[in-house]
Amino acid sequence: MKRKLYALLWAAALLLSLSACGAGAGGSAPKGEYNTDAADSVYDTPADMPEGDMGWESGAPAPAPEESPDSGSGGVPANAKIIYTADINLETKDFDDASQALTDIVRELGGYFEHRSVSQGGRRSLDCTVRVPVGNFAAFLDRAGEAAHVTSRSEYLEDVSESYYDQEARLTTQRTKLERLQELLGKAESMEDIITLESAISDTELQIEFLTGSLRKYDSQISYSTVRLYLSEVYRLSTDEEVPVTFAQRLSAAFSAGFHRGVEGLEDFVIGLAQIWVLLVILAAGALVAVLVLRRRRRRKALARGPEAGRMPAPPAPEAKKAEKED
Secondary structure, three states: OOOHHHHHHHHHHHHHHHHHHHHHHHOOOOOOOOOOOOOOOOOOOOOOOHHHHHHHOOOOOOOOOOOOOOOOOOEEEEOOEEEEEEEEEEEEEHHHHHHHHHHHHHHHHOOOOEEEEOOOOOEEEEEEEEEEEEHHHHHHHHHHHHHHHHEEEEEEEEHHHHHHHHHHHHHHHHHHHHHHHHHHHOOOOOHHHHHHHHHHHHHHHHHHHHHHHHHHHHHHHHHHEEEEEEEEOOOOOOOOOOOOHHHHHHHHHHHHHHHHHHHHHHHHHHHHHHOOHHHHHHHHHHHHHHHHHHHHHHHHHHHHOOOOOOOOOOOOHHHHHHHHHHH
16 A cells, blocks of 8 residues: 555656646746736725735635736836836925825825824924835826925836746646645555645645745735835925036036025024023023132132232332342
């Protein structure tokens, strides 16, 4: 019976190796037509998503991610697995209105804030990570640029097609292996064979869970683009100015920039003093007390020496000088 079981195991391993080779050969991203349809999303937060979208079970096929926003226009095929990310820095003179406008844009485009923090101080700032459906990636960046002044904007595309299809093929192989092992377990008779097969089944299930989680993470990153956004409050926008050419223009631009920086630096200095006025009052009171104590000590020392202690001896009379010379 052992020989028969080992023969079945050897046949199953041979079939799995052949199926893995076939899956690897067909695991590359298929090439073909382009699709210009934009993907839509109606979910504002991850909690609104149904369980079947991002929480599919290990035995179910992976959901198809949304198509890339550049499908058919930027040379990116619709079946490519692309992760879109961006960094955008904004500035505004009206922080409250700009922050609320960005929140409204995120909701209207079906996105959500993965991370959000507001710094309260002399000049407020918003640091957040926004997740928006990949079909609204470009629209969000454009509308964010309308809500506040853009100082910098960077976009990144990462093609993970090879890794995605490779893991998908490995997942298919592991599922086939699991079916074969379960069939062999049903035919096993000895306890030793049952324990060996159950151990192999457990290892295979762990591999399936790992690959399933990896694909689920890829699907989340592909379907929802990631935008790292920073909004700062300023008193004067850093608008783009004409590049100076002549010496006079360069000198005038330098004086203008120096004046504005000086005014801003003085304002920041005054604001900084206003923020620590309590500490300044305490330091001034301490200095005043120290001066009064030193003056009181000097007066006590002067009184202790007596009224004649601080006077210089009187110079000798002229007659006394002549008598000293004669002697």
